[in-house]
Amino acid sequence: MSLSPLFNAYPALQKLIPLVDIPGQQIPTPVTHSLDTPQLWLKHDDLTNAVYGGNKSRKLAFIFGKMQAEGKTRLLTFGGTGTNHGVACAVHSKALGIDCEILLFDQPESESVRKNLQVMQRYGATLRYCGSLLNTVLRFYTLQIHDRLLRRKQTEYLFAGGSSLQGVIAFIDAAFELREQIERGECPVPETIICPVGSSATLAGLTLGVALAGLPSRVIGVRVAPAHLGPFPACTVATVKQLMQKTQQYLLRLQGGIPPFNIPQPVMLDQYYGAGYGVASAAGNQAEQWFRKQRWADGLTVQSECTYTAKALATLRDELATANGPVLYWHTLNSVQGIYSEAEAV
Incomplete structure (x- = not known):
């Protein structure tokens, strides 16, 4: 693997x-960049991996690195029945010889949910259906506490979406990657960077990374997951900032040359969330149709979907209407479709 941009710095x-x-x-x-919308730029994190891309694959390189360093051979995580995170964990765990178990909570049925379930099963993940999101989270922490009491250390308990210190570091690294691309003249300095927010690590990492890399861009996250699980905050500005603070403290403790730096206030928009997790919105549907019509300078086809991505695209479209400079959409959805063709053929 080539040296990471964060390690370069x-x-x-x-x-x-x-x-x-x-x-x-x-x-x-x-x-x-878009040939139809001059100010629109796209970061192709849909292509992080030739087998299965998206932002989860970027995070897992650091998460699996931690697991290997600690001698762990089993990954346990959770997500909705159509979780992209679960697909990434199943696919890449199999490639590295890691056992993978995924706790699943119910979400509205759709074609993408059906396909993702097929892929997770085909790649050998153990799937446990837990009903509600709250029940799933309680099961996750109960199993983790049980293993700790028994001093079992072979399992990595990974929060949904890869939301961990390593997941945040992956996107600090990604911000430095963007800085290198700007320095090479591959894209202009964005006025605004927009990404969807589910488990918070992508927004936390990009916000920290942009500040640490000295980029003047404003990072905007668009909430697409529940803000609270019962009385507990799950996807809020406060939870994002807490994750940023933990990561900053960890990096400074490492004494790897990173100087003390201020943590910027994360920006997360709630108004595009709509009726619930995995539930399509009218604004999202319109934005997705607009996005699908964009022609890209690299000629590549970019995937989108009507729930998670579409809500961030609605924000993107509104932001472009008032922007004075380049707007970069950080595309976190996988666009590599081979595994879905394989699953359909079985």
Whole structure:
């Protein structure tokens, strides 16, 4: 694996932060611009891996690195029945010989949900259906506490969406990757960077990374997951900032050359969430149709979907209407479709 941009900037971190080369990984991901909307730029994190892309594959390189360094051989995580995170975990765990178990909570049925379930099953993940999101989270933490009491250490308990210190570090690294692309003249400095927010690590990492890399861009996250699980905050500005603070403290403790730096206030919009997790919205549907018609300078086809991505695209469309400079959409949805064709053929 080529040296990460974060390690390029702070070489001492290479020996302090484990990173693995997942088979098929193709990072850095390219940037391109729309031929139809001059201010619109796209970061191709839909192509992070040749087998299965998206932002989860970027995070898992650091998460699996931590697991290997600690001698862990089993991954347990959770998500909705159509979880993209679960697909990424199943696919890349199999490639690295890691056992994968996924706790699933109910979400509205759709074609993408059906296909994702097929892929997770085909790649050998153990699937446990837990009903509601709250029940799933309680099961996740109960199993984790049980293992700790029995001093079992072979399992990595990974929060939904890869929301962990390693997941945040992956997107700090991604911000430095963007800075290198700007320095090479591959894209202009964005006025605004927009990404969807489910488990918070992508927004937390990009916000920290942009500040640490010295980029003047404003990072905007669009909430697409529930803000609270019962009385507990799950996807709020406060939870994002808490994750940023934990990551900053961890990086400074490593003493890898990163100087003390201020944590910026994360920006997360709630008004595009709509009726619920996995539920399509009218604004999202319109934005997705607009996005599908965009022609990209690199000629590549970009995937979208009507729930998670579409809500961020609605924000993107509104932001472009008032922007004075380039707007970069950080595309976190997988666009590699081979595994779905394979699953349909079985």
